[in-house]
Structure formats: C-alpha cells, structure tokens
Amino acid sequence: MIRLESLTKSYMTKAGRHYLFKDLSLELPTGRSIGLLGKNGAGKSTLLRIIGGIDHADSGRVVSDSTISWPVGLAGGFQGSLSGRQNVTFVSRLYVPEDQVAEKVKFVREFAELGKYFEMPVKSYSSGMKSRLTFGLSMAFDFDYYLIDEVSGVGDAAFRKKSAALIEEKRKSSGFILVTHNLKRLKEQCDAAVMLSDGKATYFEDIAEAVEVYDSYAIPTK
Amino acid sequence: MQPSPKRRTSLQIQIAAVRALFWREVHTRFGAYNLRLGYLWVLLAPGMQVLFFLILFSTIRIKVVPYMDAGLFLVSGILPWMMFSSAASRAMGAVEANKGLFNYRPVMPIDSIIARTTLEALLSFNVFMFFLFFLWWFGTTISIEHVPLMVLAWLLLWVFSIGFALIMMVIGHWSAEVGRFIMIFIRILYFASGIMYSLHVLPPEALKYVLWNPIPHVIEHIRHSVAPAYPVHHVSLEYFLQALIVVLFLGLLLYRGNERSMMTSKSR
Numbered sequence: 001m002i003r004l005e006s007l008t009k010s011y012m013t014k015a016g017r018h019y020l021f022k023d024l025s026l027e028l029p030t031g032r033s034i035g036l037l038g039k040n041g042a043g044k045s046t047l048l049r050i051i052g053g054i055d056h057a058d059s060g061r062v063v064s065d066s067t068i069s070w071p072v073g074l075a076g077g078f079q080g081s082l083s084g085r086q087n088v089t090f091v092s093r094l095y096v097p098e099d100q101v102a103e104k105v106k107f108v109r110e111f112a113e114l115g116k117y118f119e120m121p122v123k124s125y126s127s128g129m130k131s132r133l134t135f136g137l138s139m140a141f142d143f144d145y146y147l148i149d150e151v152s153g154v155g156d157a158a159f160r161k162k163s164a165a166l167i168e169e170k171r172k173s174s175g176f177i178l179v180t181h182n183l184k185r186l187k188e189q190c191d192a193a194v195m196l197s198d199g200k201a202t203y204f205e206d207i208a209e210a211v212e213v214y215d216s217y218a219i220p221t222k
Numbered sequence: 223m224q225p226s227p228k229r230r231t232s233l234q235i236q237i238a239a240v241r242a243l244f245w246r247e248v249h250t251r252f253g254a255y256n257l258r259l260g261y262l263w264v265l266l267a268p269g270m271q272v273l274f275f276l277i278l279f280s281t282i283r284i285k286v287v288p289y290m291d292a293g294l295f296l297v298s299g300i301l302p303w304m305m306f307s308s309a310a311s312r313a314m315g316a317v318e319a320n321k322g323l324f325n326y327r328p329v330m331p332i333d334s335i336i337a338r339t340t341l342e343a344l345l346s347f348n349v350f351m352f353f354l355f356f357l358w359w360f361g362t363t364i365s366i367e368h369v370p371l372m373v374l375a376w377l378l379l380w381v382f383s384i385g386f387a388l389i390m391m392v393i394g395h396w397s398a399e400v401g402r403f404i405m406i407f408i409r410i411l412y413f414a415s416g417i418m419y420s421l422h423v424l425p426p427e428a429l430k431y432v433l434w435n436p437i438p439h440v441i442e443h444i445r446h447s448v449a450p451a452y453p454v455h456h457v458s459l460e461y462f463l464q465a466l467i468v469v470l471f472l473g474l475l476l477y478r479g480n481e482r483s484m485m486t487s488k489s490r
Contacts, residue, residue: 011488046487053327056486070325077325079250086249093242094328097230 002028002051002068002145007060009046020046021201023060026194030066030144033167033176035186035207037214038196044179045071045149047196051177052147066144066175073134073149073163080123084114084133087122088140095141104140112136135162143174150180164189183211239328243337251341264349268304272296272353275418288422290449291362297353298444299417302376305346306383306437307408309339313387314394314401317484324485331484332477335387343380354448365450372447378459379440382466388473392480416441421456429456436465 007024010017020043028034036044049055052068070077070091078087085105092104109118112132117125125133138146148163160182167176167189180186186193186207193210195202197217204210230238252261275296313335323329358364394401414431416438421429432438439462446454 049487054324054485056482068327070327077322079246082246082249086246090242090246091326093245094239094326097234097238098241 001030001065003063004028004051005061005063007047007050007057007062009043009050009057019199021196022199024194024201024203025060026203028175028192031175032192033171033178033190035190035193035210036177036179036196037186037193037210039218042196044196047194047201048147048149048177048179068145069138069141069143069147071147071149072138072166073131078122078130078133081121083120084112084118084122084125085109088133088137091137092140107140108133108136111139131162135166138166139169142170145175145177146170148176148178148180150178150182183214187211235328236330236333239330239333240337240340243323243329243334244341247337247341264345265352268297268300268349268353271300278418288420289452290445291357293357294354294362294364294449295420295445295452296418297350297357298448299415299441301346301350301353302379302441302444303412303415303417303437305342306379306386307412309342309383309387310390310408311405312338312342313390314398314405316387316391317395331391331481332388335391336384339380339384339387343376343383347376364448367450368447372444375440375443375447375459378462378466382436382440382462382469385466385470385473388477389469391484392473392476395480395484411435411437422453433457433461436462436469439465 004024004026008019008022010019012018024047036047038044046055048071050057051062052071053062053064054070077091079090082090088105088108089101092101096104112118112129112135114125114129114132117129122130122133146166148167150160150163160180164185167178170176171189176189178186178190190207193204193207193214195204195210195214195217202213204213272293276292279292316334316338317331320329320331320334323334324331354364390401390404393404414435416424416432421432421438421442424432433456439457439459442452442454442457443459443462445452
C-alpha cells in the first residue's frame with residue numbers, strides 16, 4: 001500500500017513560485033499499478049521520485065509499508081569506470097544481506113547476457129547493453145512496487161521494449177508506477193492514473209477515463 | 223522466484239549502505255584501470271611533501287625539529303593532516319557528486335561521508351605505517367612502546383574528521399562559495415598546525431593561539447607515540463576530545479536539520 005497525504009510540490013522560478021501539484025492525496029492498494037500522465041515538465045518524474053522516497057515534497061507525506069524500487073531507467077545510477085559486476089554488486093549490497101549478494105550478481109550476469117563485457121567498465125557499453133544491465137538488475141529483486149521512468153534518462157525504443165517485458169513478468173507479484181508517453185501501453189498496464197496539468201494533480205480510479213481526459217486536454221494544444 | 227528484499231532494521235540498512243559505498247569508492251580509486259596510478263599517487267602525494275621539507279630543512283640548516291628524526295617528525299604530521307583535509311574537501315561537494323546514488327533509497331548523504339572519511343583514514347594510516355617501515359628500514363629508531371596511544375590518536379582524528387566533514391557537506395550544500403572560502407582557511411590552518419615545525423620552537427605568544435587549533439594536539443601525540451623523547455607538555459588529548467565532541471555534535475545537528483533539504487530537488 002502507498003498513501004499520499006496532501007502532497008504539495010513547487011519550485012522557485014524567476015517568475016515566482018511554480019506549482020507542480022497542490023494538495024495531492026490518494027491511496028494505492030497493494031498490487032495496483034498507476035500511470036503518471038502529463039506534458040513534458042509537468043512534474044511526472046518528480047512525483048515518481050517523491051513516491052519512491054528519494055525526493056521530497058514541500059508539505060504532506062508519503063506513507064507506505066511496501067518495498068519500492070529505485071526509478072528504473074534513470075541515468076546516473078551506474079559508475080562508468082566500474083565494471084557491470086562491480087555496479088551490480090554495489091546495488092545488491094544496498095538491498096539484500098551480504099550472503100545473498102553473490103546470488104543476485106549471478107542472476108544479473110545470466111539475465112543481461114553481456115558475456116565478457118560484464119567484467120568491463122560500464123562506460124564502454126553501448127546503450128543496448130546498458131539497458132540490459134539496468135533491467136537485469138531490476139529483475140533480480142522482487143519489490144512490491146517498481147518505479148519506471150521511460151521519459152527521462154535512457155528512454156530509447158529498445159529500452160521501452162525491455163520495460164514492457166519487465167512489467168509483463170512482474171505484474172502478478174508487483175505494482176508499477178509508470179511514466180511513459182505511450183498511452184496505449186498505459187491503458188494496458190496500469191489500473192489507475194494521476195494526471196498532472198496546470199499545477200493540479202487529478203486522480204483517476206479508471207485508466208480509460210484518464211487517457212480520454214488527457215487526450216482531450218493534450219491533443220488540441222499540440 | 224527471487225526472495226523479496228528482506229525487512230532490515232534502519233541500522234542494518236545504514237551499515238549495508240556504508241559498506242557498499244566504501245567498496246564502491248575503493249574500486250573506483252583502485253580499480254583495474256587506475257590500479258598502478260591509484261596506489262602510486264597515495265604514496266607520492268605525502269612522499270613529495272616529506273621530501274620537499276627534508277630538502278628545505280637541510281638547506282636552511284636550522285634545527286627546527288628538536289628531540290626526534292626530521293623524517294619521522296614530518297611523516298607523523300603530514301599524513302594525519304592529509305586525512306583530515308582531504309575528508310573535509312571531498313565532503314564539500316558530496317551532495318552534488320552523489321546525487322545519482324541517492325536514487326537508491328537506502329543511501330543517505332551521511333553514509334557517503336562516513337564511507338569516504340573511513341577510506342581516507344584507512345589509506346592515510348596505512349601510508350603512515352608504510353613510511354614508518356621505510357624509515358625504520360633505513361635506520362630510524364621508532365618506538366613501539368606507545369602503539370595504543372598512536373592508534374587512539376588516529377581513531378579520535380577519524381571521528382573528528384567525520385564530524386567536520388558533515389559540517390563541510392552542509393555548508394557546501396548551501397553555498398559552494400562559502401565552502402571554498404573555508405577550504406582556503408583550512409589551507410592556511412595547515413601552517414598553524416605544527417606540521418612542518420615543532421610547537422616547541424614557537425614563542426609563547428604564538429603558541430597560545432596555535433593551541434586553540436585542535437589538530438596539533440592530536441599530531442603532537444602521534445609524534446610522541448613513535449618517539450617518546452618528543453615531549454607533549456603543551457598539548458592535551460583531553461582538549462582534542464572536547465573539540466571532537468563539539469564538532470561531532472554540531473556536524474550531526476546540522477546534518478539532521480538539512481538531510482531532507484539535501485535530498486530535495488530545488489529546480490530543474
């Protein structure tokens with residue numbers, strides 16, 4: 001379960017205070033997936049990070065008894081001069097006791113199929129190899145919720161395909177919080193949605209309704 | 223399939239995070255590609271300083287170092303200082319430099335400070351040991367009578383550095399300019415810490431002010447521990463301990479007040 005209690009987030013800009021959302025409250029029962037809708041810069045990724053507990057709102061709070069992943073797909077998590085193995089070991093150490101680290105590393109090595117590149121610095125990887133490592137790593141753990149950000153970071157086509165596969169694989173056991181521009185997938189893979197528009201956040205219990213409203217809001221202004 | 227991440231206590235999570243960050247730092251600095259250069263630099267940086275002052279001392283032919291071997295004197299001043307100052311300067315940009323790591327929820331800013339400062343301390347201590355061995359090999363008398371005192375002094379300096387690094391991290395987070403100003407102040411402090419001269423050659427008027435600085439208190443004890451003939455009557459570990467408690471308390475207090483802000487996005 002994840003509960004958002006009257007979250008407000010704003011940034012100070014030269015033109016004054018800019019609100020991403022005000023007084024956002026909602027409760028997400030375990031297992032339900034949620035899509036975040038909004039134009040570029042509306043605050044989708046920020047909301048994703050706030051739900052994940054790695055960014056903070058100005059006021060309000062996030063209450064949760066679930067395990068939540070890091071934002072999958074976000075660039076900046078890997079240290080380029082370290083090998084794939086060293087990066088995976090680092091993250092595994094953060095999330096599981098030491099005696100399970102070797103098992104996680106083995107899982108990622110097999111899943112990512114990087115061959116000898118697994119022992120080479122991540123900065124020598126192609127973007128496809130990087131996304132295989134990213135997804136191998138996120139597959140190795142069973143979080144109650146996965147945060148997936150396809151918009152910022154390395155959101156190329158291969159990456160989106162991988163993330164669709166991750167969701168298919170994990171949707172029986174986990175919930176998702178998904179930021180994507182692909183409305184069709186959002187409809188298929190999410191149960192509910194939050195739409196961010198003009199400094200307001202609107203919660204929709206029904207994803208189809210959310211997409212409909214978003215379409216009529218976003219398309220004419222394109 | 224895979225077991226879900228097990229519930230751990232906050233302390234277990236913090237220890238795991240510090241541990242992971244520590245090894246990440248070790249691998250980054252001494253990884254396969256930096257191996258030779260990494261190790262070499264760890265020895266070269268203090269080695270060159272020691273050499274510089276040894277040459278300087280022998281040219282000006284002044285007995286600036288009473289009661290002990292000049293090389294030993296320099297080594298036991300320069301390495302503790304390097305540990306302290308590099309911990310402080312690295313802490314200044316720590317929030318910005320570690321932004322990517324805060325994507326992993328178990329990682330808190332303080333963990334990176336503890337991990338990095340501990341690595342600095344271990345490196346400096348090991349390089350110190352290396353130089354002691356080197357000097358001993360070439361005939362310098364080194365006492366092992368006060369090894370516990372030496373270890374204690376290093377441990378206290380390590381904790382002091384963590385506290386100080388926390389303060390620097392918070393300052394660097396709020397204003398990089400103020401942080402840089404403090405780093406300049408620390409460079410100046412180097413000359414007022416009795417590193418290339420002995421406190422015993424200072425006139426009492428100068429000594430009075432230098433002794434406000436906690437660093438020479440611990441450095442003089444390290445010197446005394448490897449060369450017991452070197453007196454420690456001006457300094458006191460008790461004073462250093464008091465300074466440590468103040469610095470650590472202030473560091474933790476500032477950290478606690480600013481942890482959230484360090485992990486909050488301000489703009490894009």
